Amino acid sequence: MTTSALSYNIYNAVYAVAWALHEILMKRSEKRSLGNEESLLPHPWQLHSYLKNTQFKDVVGEQVFVDENRRTEAQYAIMNYVPSAVCTASCPAGFRKLPLEGKPPCCFSCSPCSEGEISSHRDAEQCQKCPEDEYPNEQRDYCLPKTVTFLDVNEPWGKAGTAVALSLSLLTALVLWVFVKFQDTPIVQANNRNLSYLLLTSLSSCFLCSLLFVGRPTTASCLFRQTVFAVVFTVAVSSILAKTIIVVLAFRVTRPGSRMRIFLHSRVPYCVVLICSGIQVLFCAIWLGTSPPFPEADTHSESRHIILTCNEGSAFAFYCVLGYMGFLALGSFTIAFLARNLPDAFNEAKFITFSMLVFCSVWISFLPTYQSSKGKAVMIVEIFSILASSIGLLGCIFIPKCFVILLTSWENTIKQNKNQRSSRSKDFSFF
Structure with missing residues (x-):
């Protein structure tokens, strides 16, 4: 008979499968006759192995296929199809x-x-x-x-932080102008106007130092970010501490036989600010000299972005700087809280107590949030903490005084406090 090449290949393929099944079933029949109850139907992988490794005879010539390459394409197709069809398909890419x-x-x-x-x-x-x-x-x-990104001034968070910082800094400068213009009013004089000027100047700088966290990080910006922030905030907090100490001393020295008169000197508040700020400067100098901050590329915080940020260099130094600032704030809060019941005419302790309570609350909540944040969220959290704590100091200490100065007739205030100021003029001459 004559037959085509395709028919011949199909014939050989069917013959190969039939031969394999026949051999497997014969072996299983022998095992079953010996008491083995294993199923007579072969597993597909067994058929695949048998088709691959057994040498078959050519149907026409009864010749043995010794050479692997002489097996027909149809046999290979069947061997590859049987297991995948009845067991597991191929795994795709991914x-x-x-x-x-x-x-x-x-x-x-x-x-x-x-x-x-x-x-x-x-x-x-x-x-x-x-x-x-x-x-x-x-x-x-x-x-x-990955896309390289950072807290840019043109993105929404960058624009919002920049606008708020500039607006609050301008507001602080306006409050400073009000205090300078009305420097002879009793309310300004009674709160040590020179310390008030220093505190307002440092608060304005606190708002502006948040701008160091916006923009592409560089070696210079990374060095100045934390150190400028730490020093400026320390000046502000130490000024509040000096004001608190002076308020307490002013009422203690009026007692007969008080030994605290030696501390009631015009240079005392400035010495407090200078010493407290100098210690913070020393901490920052050690930090910059041993393990300074540096710019780095954060490739792990976000899967599709490379975040350009500043590495603190030494986490221990960073938390020492924050801890020292917190220690000063806690000291101011404690002293002001103990002096909250002093007479109202010269008592600024209540306002300082509230301002320090806001300040400490912001930075206590900052620590766990800072630790759990990643990428640009770290810079956003720090900017928010700087602005929120500065707003607390400005709002609690100076806004009520501005309300009194601008919306209340300070001429009547002078008349009301004329006798009180004249009786205390000797003790409070350094105000």
């Missing part, structure tokens, strides 16, 4: 093969690659990690380059 316990090697499950990993070809045994400056696409079969 997945990896996981072997199944107790199953033959041809049976496996397909597991998607983990976060940050890809597999670029089918039936991958393992997934590969993308480089630090790249991230996987949605299918996790290709790596894409």
